[in-house]
Amino acid sequence: MTDTTESQAADQSRRSIDREAQKRSHAEVRALLDELIEAFPACFKPHGAKDQPPLAIGVEADILLHRPHIDPDRLGRALQVYTAVPEYYRSVIAGSPRVDLDGVVRAAITSEEIGQAERLLLEFESRARSRKIPASEGHAVLAELVMSFPACFKPRDVRGRPAVAIGIHSDILERRPDLDLPKVRKALWVFVTGLDYLRGMIPGAPRIDLDGAVTQFVTEQEATNAKRRLAFLRDRIKAARVVADGKVQRENVNSRSPMSAKPGLAAEGPAARPKSAPDRASASGATPSQVGTGVPK
Numbered sequence: 001m002t003d004t005t006e007s008q009a010a011d012q013s014r015r016s017i018d019r020e021a022q023k024r025s026h027a028e029v030r031a032l033l034d035e036l037i038e039a040f041p042a043c044f045k046p047h048g049a050k051d052q053p054p055l056a057i058g059v060e061a062d063i064l065l066h067r068p069h070i071d072p073d074r075l076g077r078a079l080q081v082y083t084a085v086p087e088y089y090r091s092v093i094a095g096s097p098r099v100d101l102d103g104v105v106r107a108a109i110t111s112e113e114i115g116q117a118e119r120l121l122l123e124f125e126s127r128a129r130s131r132k133i134p135a136s137e138g139h140a141v142l143a144e145l146v147m148s149f150p151a152c153f154k155p156r157d158v159r160g161r162p163a164v165a166i167g168i169h170s171d172i173l174e175r176r177p178d179l180d181l182p183k184v185r186k187a188l189w190v191f192v193t194g195l196d197y198l199r200g201m202i203p204g205a206p207r208i209d210l211d212g213a214v215t216q217f218v219t220e221q222e223a224t225n226a227k228r229r230l231a232f233l234r235d236r237i238k239a240a241r242v243v244a245d246g247k248v249q250r251e252n253v254n255s256r257s258p259m260s261a262k263p264g265l266a267a268e269g270p271a272a273r274p275k276s277a278p279d280r281a282s283a284s285g286a287t288p289s290q291v292g293t294g295v296p297k
Helices: 003-039 059-068 074-084 086-092 111-132 137-148 166-173 181-192 195-199 218-253 263-268 277-284 287-292
Strands: 105-107 206-208 214-217
Touching: 003 074, 003 214, 059 074, 111 181, 137 181, 166 181, 195 214, 195 218
Parallel strands: none
Antiparallel strands: 206 214
């Protein structure tokens, strides 16, 4: 095995390990949420329930006090998942009070928190709608962005796509109010999930605004996420190629007729068929009856 092959095998193994780790992490978070729902039913509600009261500030410390075996980092991720759903946002917007683990009211929701929940809900619903938009519409809007903001968005045939600033969709809508937010999100998704874009997502790489000015820089975590996404896309491309090659091979096999699979018969063709009695008689000048009785002509 060459060094290149060994390196590719090692990379693929690491990617498989990363994917398995992500699956385990997601399963662990869901299992922890199920534990919290069972242990504190007055505070935590099942997924999809409409009456999800906002959690009291400091509820994380109370949980660790009652459940010291829980890992704090995993608990933080679980609470982030629990509070980032539309039902929770709507409870905050409705002004439902914050409750502790026993369901006792601890604090009222502020107007700032209501405003933040409204923005988060709008973002969530916009992302959900953008996922339903066909990629072709995203490409069409992206073509408009390329024309409107050439310092930021590059055509598909141009190498080296720069990283865009966080929250750039707001700037786009401010300068192009004729565009629809979900379609803009779809266009941005098309842009930032391209292989060339992901290759440029390295730690410290500049993020630019619509005019090409540097506003932020790519973080280590963002670069790691981009690397994983790039590896995932490459694996999908390889798998698609394998499937396509197999389909072509099967079509080629099926397109061969039985005659073509036997070169001897195909070469002889109809002319090599054994002649019937009438055919032999015709060839020799004899009548069919003469052939049948063996009478010479």
